[in-house]
Amino acid sequence: MSEPQKNRRLILERRPQGIATHQDVVLREGVVGTPGDGQILIRNHFFSIDPAIRDWMSERPSYLPSIRIGDPVRSTVIGEVLESRHPNFTPGQLAVGIGGWEEYSVADGGYFFPVELQPGDEEQQYLSIYGAVGLTPYFGLLEVGKPKEGETVLISAAAGAVGSLAGQIARIKGCRAVGIAGSDEKCRWIVEELGFDAAINYRTEADMVTAIGRACPQGVDVYFDNVGGEILDATLLNLNKDARIVFCGAISSYNSTEPVPGPYNFWQILARSATVEGYLVSDYLDQFPGGIAQMRQWVSEGRLQYREQIVDGLENTLDAFNLLFDGRNEGKLMVRLPR
Amino acid sequence: MSEPQKNRRLILERRPQGIATHQDVVLREGVVGTPGDGQILIRNHFFSIDPAIRDWMSERPSYLPSIRIGDPVRSTVIGEVLESRHPNFTPGQLAVGIGGWEEYSVADGGYFFPVELQPGDEEQQYLSIYGAVGLTPYFGLLEVGKPKEGETVLISAAAGAVGSLAGQIARIKGCRAVGIAGSDEKCRWIVEELGFDAAINYRTEADMVTAIGRACPQGVDVYFDNVGGEILDATLLNLNKDARIVFCGAISSYNSTEPVPGPYNFWQILARSATVEGYLVSDYLDQFPGGIAQMRQWVSEGRLQYREQIVDGLENTLDAFNLLFDGRNEGKLMVRLPR
Known part of the structure; x- marks a missing residue:
């Protein structure tokens, strides 16, 4: 692969009190990391913007550990695998899993799943209806x-x-x-x-x-x-x-x-x-394939409707996130990064 | 039956604020009632003294309706059926069910169950270990x-x-x-x-x-x-x-x-x-017989121990009840009435 050097990242600088502000989550330029054993390097295409992220920013116990100060904000993402040192992935594949609000994530392959688009599928559906x-x-x-x-x-x-x-x-x-x-x-x-x-x-x-x-x-x-x-x-x-x-x-x-x-x-x-x-x-990860198949059938029969709201640009992620907390978002909220 | 005239009863005069006092629950002399259709007249032998009674005294919704002001305090009791206008009961039987803190209760037979003592059983066990x-x-x-x-x-x-x-x-x-x-x-x-x-x-x-x-x-x-x-x-x-x-x-x-x-x-x-x-x-009433049989077996094998604390006299009922709330009671608390 060609080695991208710069990596724009949204770093948790301090724990928010109430609504997260641009003083809490700050855009910093870093460099793209190198995956170690069991890790993958992924170029993020979409962030999934979810209420649970606010909980992960806080200090209280949660179903995942708190995001550490100085780390990028944790987020479900979908993107392309650029390098893999995990047996489940090869470069060029799409993968969905726990990355961060950054252009490139180095992540444990165990937190990602390969995605094979089926005819008619769109990538971001694996953060919405099939995610x-x-x-x-x-x-x-x-x-x-x-x-x-x-x-x-x-x-x-x-x-x-x-x-x-x-x-x-x-x-x-x-x-x-x-x-x-x-x-x-x-x-x-x-x-x-x-x-x-x-x-x-x-x-x-x-x-x-x-x-x-x-x-x-x-x-x-x-x-x-x-x-x-x-x-x-x-x-x-x-x-x-x-x-x-x-x-x-x-x-x-x-x-x-x-x-x-x-x-x-x-x-x-x-x-x-x-x-x-x-x-x-x-807790139902092992049943995801069956669930996705049933959801896909209902969607194709016109029995399930859903809305997606896509915001463009890493720099708009925090403002998009805060839409969740005053009820202004309409549909599953995601941030799209340029390819 | 000989007609008993007097019936000493502990009446809920007003809803307690905090611990129930002798101003809230007052001993009054009434007369013994006459069972209507579907009802039984029972001479109470034991009251079961339970924390839930405090909840029934309050005004907030509960799994049973509030005790009405002017009524005797509701309580599980065991006693002898004196008159029955309910098909499940005949005079002379023992019965356990929802009566009140009073010498005689007229109650819906649907809230009572006949008790047949087995060899070695004691009546009050049907308010404790088998109740x-x-x-x-x-x-x-x-x-x-x-x-x-x-x-x-x-x-x-x-x-x-x-x-x-x-x-x-x-x-x-x-x-x-x-x-x-x-x-x-x-x-x-x-x-x-x-x-x-x-x-x-x-x-x-x-x-x-x-x-x-x-x-x-x-x-x-x-x-x-x-x-x-x-x-x-x-x-x-x-x-x-x-x-x-x-x-x-x-x-x-x-x-x-x-x-x-x-x-x-x-x-x-x-x-x-x-x-x-x-x-x-x-919610498990229909499974009581099987449960009682299993408990009886464990008791007979010495695998289950339990304690009963019996207080004598209707007039001591409220003080006995309040033992529950400062942890002073030792074992299943009951009040025994003279026969």
Whole structure:
């Protein structure tokens, strides 16, 4: 390979308090590294912009270690393998895995998977519908929530990348799908375009307990939660007996600077014999091929719709990331680097 | 039957703020009622004194409705059926079920079960080892916690009626059983007499996160929780991946006058792919006979020990009840009425 020397990287300079700023995450020029044993060198084509990254920036324990100060911000990426010292990869292949917000990443090959595009596929789909974003609602709803036909499935952040798919999969399985979102436009979109049975705009409802009860007249059997906080509390008062909560995220707390208590209605878990199950899509890695095949079939049949929002340029990554936290993004958010 | 006229009853006069007082629960003399269709008249022999009663006194939603002001305090009881207008019962039978803190209860027969004493049985055992207290750890641990041989089972309120049995059942199933209790004497008892592998005195430990980590060097696979609050928070930081929390009670919050938040480390449920399952023994009513048979066998083999603490006299019921909340009771607490 020709040796690229420069590597623009977004470095975590200090841990953010609240929303991450350009003082916390700083663009620095470095040099491209050389892979050691078991590593690969990848030229990044797309970054996946996900709420969990905010958690990784913080110091508290998480399902991955904190990003170290001075390291590039950790991110799922897709790109081309330039050099490989890992048996799974050869140069020229596409690979998806845990890299960073930088032009080139040197990474452990064990955190990457080779991607073979099928006819009609686009690269970035392996960060959206055929990546963690698509498979998170797939396994979370079907393997953890286990909805039965005719049950009511409530979804928070329902216009988001994960939630919008969760609701459509619930519909495919014969459930009543009710979504919670943050604008009337989003609510219209999930009902009119995606086929949700009902939607709740949490910004305009004074009393979410009542609003959920109205939208879910038979009660809530499965709650697919990406949000936590007050909406989780309101949902707990609407659960049916033996309800299942798929605890998939808690975006309401990711930028918090104070300790965040669990739900005040925690007791209802006992009172309603409900189950809260923490869920990481990475626990289902070995089932990804089957999941992707099913998702691909539903997409080809027109039964699953999804949106991608692509922002161009490494230098715009942090601003794109912060769109996640005020609900301004529309669809699965990714950053594209020039080839 | 001879018609008893007077009926001494402990009436809920007002909802307690914090610990229930003699101004909240007042001894009143009433008359014995007459059962209507589907009801039975029972002469109470023993009251079961349980933490959940405190919750029923409060106004917040619970797994049973609040006790109404002016009604006797609701309680599990065992006694003799005097009159029956329910097909399951005939006068002279023993019955266990949901009655009240009063000498005679008129109750829905659907909330009672006939009891046939077997040789060697004592009546009050159907409120302790063969009642909800014995079957709560039996089904909770085995059906919800599902411990595998060699796993670590942590139990809060481990010297209590439920917790002490949960630990012994964990040992029978080949697990490491670790108990949390509130005095050195209790800790000694559960280790030396009941065979727990280790015990933690939460009153003398400055840092419960570290203390649990020390007593559970392989991490916690199953947490049988009767307590909630700070001990739950400390446990969440010691969970193994895929850990199960049997959410059986939350005695730390029952006397609270303020809203009680859920655990601050709620997020760890996601980070560790853990499950919290609310558990009510009443969901297993149809499996009680099998559970009682297994418990009876273990008792007869000397593999299960339990303690009963019997207080005499209706008028001492409230003081007996409050023993539960400062940890002074020793064994399953019951009140005995004169025959």
